[in-house]
Amino acid sequence: MLGYAGAILHVNLSAGRWYTEPLREDFAKSYIGGYGFGIALLFKHCPSNVDPLNPDNPLILAVGPLAGTMTPGGGGGHVFMSKSPQTFGVGLARALGHFGAELKRAGYDVVIFKGRSDRPVYVWIDDGSVQILNAEHLWGKSPAETEDAIREELGDYRIRVASIGIAGEKLARIASIISDKTRVAARTGMGAVMGSKNLKAIAVRGTNDVSVLDLEGFKEFVKTLHEKMRGPAFEKYRTMRTANEILKCNMLQALPTRNYNDVYFDAVEDLNKGLKRFAVKVNSCNSCPIGCEHIYAVPHGPYKGAEARIEYASLWALGPNCGVHRLDVVIEAVRLCNYYGIDAVSTGVTVAFAMECYEKSILNKEDLSGVDAKFGSHEALIALIHKIGRREGIGEILSEGVKIAAQKIGKDSEKLALHIKGVEITGYDLRTLKTTALGCAVSFRGDHTTHGCQTLELAGKLSRIKYEAGRAKIVKDMEDQYALMDSLILCKFCSEAYSGYDDFAKLYSLVTGLEITSDEMRLAAERIVNLTRLFNIREGLGRRDDMLPWKVMNVPIPGKGPSHIASISQQELNMMLEDYYLAREWNEEGMPRLEKLKELGLEEFANIVDTKFVKA
Structure with a gap:
């Protein structure tokens, strides 16, 4: 099994000890990496109903099978996952850059932090060596200052660092974790969880090669991706997409x-x-x-x-x-x-x-x-x-x-x-983007980055103001694909270079040597989304939380423009949710049915859902 480092690192901050366990092949193929690894391990290691800032709530750092390879848009990302202090359900913060590649080269696919140190510390991962070092002198520093200080202290400016700032130290629920000085793992308060463990930073240096099974086939596939990404479809990302997006939304x-x-x-x-x-x-x-x-x-x-x-x-x-x-x-x-x-x-x-x-x-x-x-x-x-x-x-x-x-x-x-669900909304007016609104309502963290439906509506491929039955299938399909991309840890900007699950399966097999079909990839994506829903159900979230902000549902848009008086009523949202639950093969309360759990190999979690809702 190539591509993967093949190891999960466990760090007990309370005891000051660490150990590793091998990454199982069946687990890797079922959950792919990144987000998938994170949610499966969160279910295993997070006690039910634990307070998110309690030492027993684990903080999970995971990379995907492509980390450390030359996959464009997929070689350096990582995710942090935990029970969120904002949603009190699944928390996920993702960042791209270089930190994930360094962790893979150091020999790990996942790091699980448990407990709480009795003083500020940072964890130094240097290939096979792991040390828990004093960080009292770093407390109060910004992430950028922390990165510089650790590099100077350890005498290696190639070290990659992920750290929290003052807000994370003080357990602000909107705290983030920052690597490479500008790469922010934001959303869902993962910085607060890190701070609750007295963990100031994670420093990584890796010198191992990341091997792929079919090097020639992989290089040819990457060459094709590069050719696509240098084309006109990607020019918008090279030339200030930010400006173009804000002008379009305003227009x-x-x-x-x-x-x-x-x-x-x-x-x-x-x-x-x-x-x-x-x-x-x-x-x-x-x-x-x-x-x-x-x-x-x-x-x-x-x-x-x-x-x-x-x-x-x-x-x-x-x-x-x-x-x-x-x-x-x-x-x-x-x-x-x-x-x-x-x-x-x-x-x-x-x-x-x-x-x-x-x-x-x-x-x-x-x-x-x-x-x-x-x-x-x-x-x-x-x-x-x-x-x-x-x-x-x-x-x-x-x-x-x-x-x-x-x-x-x-x-x-x-x-x-x-x-x-407790996470602040993002920059698209949901009254004017009905399909996006549904995607955000059902998202475990309430934003557009778990489905990307705004790209279709802003491009005019879907009617923005009117929701039509059947749109939920689009939300479901895009949500599944985005979950897989967050497990492979592929940049969403690169999605246009791939031909869906066929390319994802081909890339995965070329790298890992594990044969997987596009249908198996699709099933893995759906498994990850459903397991996320099950975790939230276990923690007390349900249909009542698939809700939109009061203003979206009660304050029509003012003015006389193309979006005039648009809003979303409770009746309309109910119809949208029923459409979505049907597409997901969930029951009317938004809970996975037993047949769906069996199809996904998740029947062991059926006890989480009340018996009266599990039956078809």
Whole structure:
């Protein structure tokens, strides 16, 4: 079994000990890698109903079979998984870059962290050597500072580091884990779980080769992928896709603005001009020919010297969603999110929530620690990010994310909190993208990256405003494919280079030597999605959690444009959910039927679902 490193590393932080176990071939073929490995091992090692910040909640780091190979868009990614402190169900944060390749070369497919150290530590993985080292001198440093300090301390600047910032140390529920200084494993609060273990960082150095079975066949397949990725279909990723996406969403009136109070941002052109003016360099992930990582720097003004990687989601969340039109401010805001180690999207959505609470007099200036939090105020945006990152003043509450913050604030502020299952929404107005709305409602983490249906709707391949029966099959199929890509850990931007499951199966077999058909690949993807649902059911989530934010369902879009008065009623959402559950072969409560579990080889988990719902 090639491609895989062949080992799972267990690190007990409470005891200060570690051991390895071999990766079984049947397990590898059933769950592929990355997300698949993570959910299967989370089920095994996470106690039912454990508090996400309890030492018994494991933090799982996993890579896929392609990590460390020259697969374009698939050679360097990794996932962190745990029970989420935001959703209280499955948590997953993914990042690309180079860290995953280094872990594979060090000899591991998975690392499972359990327990809690009695002092801050970092784990140093140097090929077959594993050490748990003192990190008290690193506590309080940013992820970038931590990376530099560890490299200097260990005397090797080729070391790859994944670490948390101050927010993760202080258990902010929107904390992230950052590697390669700009690669952020955001979403679902994995940084808080890492902080709860007193684990400041994971440092990795690997010198082993990653072998593939059919090298010549693999090289020929990769050559074909490179040719496709250098073609015109991928030009948008090389030439500032971020700008193109935000302009398109604005034109279609699908750009959530000022906390869902509008769908059109009249100053979007200011941001667009800034993107062209402030771009300074382009980076690529391990073995990728595209180079989609655009770095922007502020050359002058109050934020001179600020530098950050900007993507569509962070630009939207910290720009139009907060009413901010200056790119220098957004660059500084993203820089601060990375400095403190907080999810930029969750931060932007939370700040916008606070701004609307302020404008509606739910919160006053005193509540906000003296911040005049009006929409469009760049001073307010920056001030609130500092407070969230440090968990100071109002930041103590806001760092919990909008769901818990709204529960603590009360005064009907829950209606202004834009989240799904506790995770802040992303930058596509769900009132105007009905198929995407369904995908987000049923997603275990409530965002578009688990299905990608917005790509079809924004391209005009599906009607945006009207939901039609049968669309759920599209959501289900795309959700399955994205789950497989997160298990192989392939970049979603590269998906157009692959001919679906046939190519995925071919690539997997060329690398690992394990023969697998496209149908078996499809079944593995469905197995991963269903096991995720079962974990959430075990933890108490169900149909009532397949819900959309109050504003999406109760506040029609204002104005007279193409999206005028669009919204989603409870009746419409019920119809959409029933359509989806039928496509999934789940029952009316959104629980997998026994026949489906048997088909997927998951019948051992049938006891999780109440008997009255399991029967067909």
